[in-house]
Amino acid sequence: MEELLSGIHQFHTQVFNREKDFYSKLVAGQSPSTLFIGCSDSRVDPTIITQSNLGELFVLRNAGNIVPSYGASNGGESATIEYAVSVLGVRDIVICGHSGCGALQALLHPEKLAKLPLVKSWLNHAEATRRVLDENYSEVKGEALLKAAIREHVLMQIENLQTHPCVAAKLQRGELTLHAWVYRMEKGDILAYSTEDGRFATLTGLDPKEAKKRKVANVRKVKR
Numbered sequence: 001m002e003e004l005l006s007g008i009h010q011f012h013t014q015v016f017n018r019e020k021d022f023y024s025k026l027v028a029g030q031s032p033s034t035l036f037i038g039c040s041d042s043r044v045d046p047t048i049i050t051q052s053n054l055g056e057l058f059v060l061r062n063a064g065n066i067v068p069s070y071g072a073s074n075g076g077e078s079a080t081i082e083y084a085v086s087v088l089g090v091r092d093i094v095i096c097g098h099s100g101c102g103a104l105q106a107l108l109h110p111e112k113l114a115k116l117p118l119v120k121s122w123l124n125h126a127e128a129t130r131r132v133l134d135e136n137y138s139e140v141k142g143e144a145l146l147k148a149a150i151r152e153h154v155l156m157q158i159e160n161l162q163t164h165p166c167v168a169a170k171l172q173r174g175e176l177t178l179h180a181w182v183y184r185m186e187k188g189d190i191l192a193y194s195t196e197d198g199r200f201a202t203l204t205g206l207d208p209k210e211a212k213k214r215k216v217a218n219v220r221k222v223k224r
């Protein structure tokens, strides 16, 4: 706690006072471009791994970067998504998993959750991920299974996200783009899924115009 307290003092006396103009603009309101949904893990900070500034990302973090399907939970997740999309008008939503995710490890080993009833119950929202692994990765074990779990889980949350009416409506109008990412802690880079080639690949070294193409294609539009 002492580090936090001295950090607060340092922020006020050095950062805030030095960049007063920037901070006073933030007081007027926010218009973040992106809703970033990530894990609560202390090693995966969205603003640091994307080098974003205050005001740029609207952030939703929970254990295991889970997006419950619409109606499955009336918790803060749905409200945060609704506010970001309908009020703030974010243009992009990122769901970002990460290597070494403890929540996904727990999903693979539910026997370790006997004394954590709330975590166990929360991870029920990721049951579809577990089923996908059971049915498609029965031969895969250990680290390789965790790696597959992290990627499949992000894609499953992209599907859950689209059950939210506000998201579905904006996608239909082409006003929202979805991104499925995985942060690799050991490499310090981000893999992005592209529906075009159906795989995850690193964004590092890509020209931003090329990197932008690594996204989840919008839902098929029905002609009206």
Ligand SMILES: [Zn+2]
Pocket (backbone or CB within 6 Å): 039, 040, 041, 063, 064, 065, 098, 100, 101, 102, 103, 104
């Ligand atoms: Zn995690």
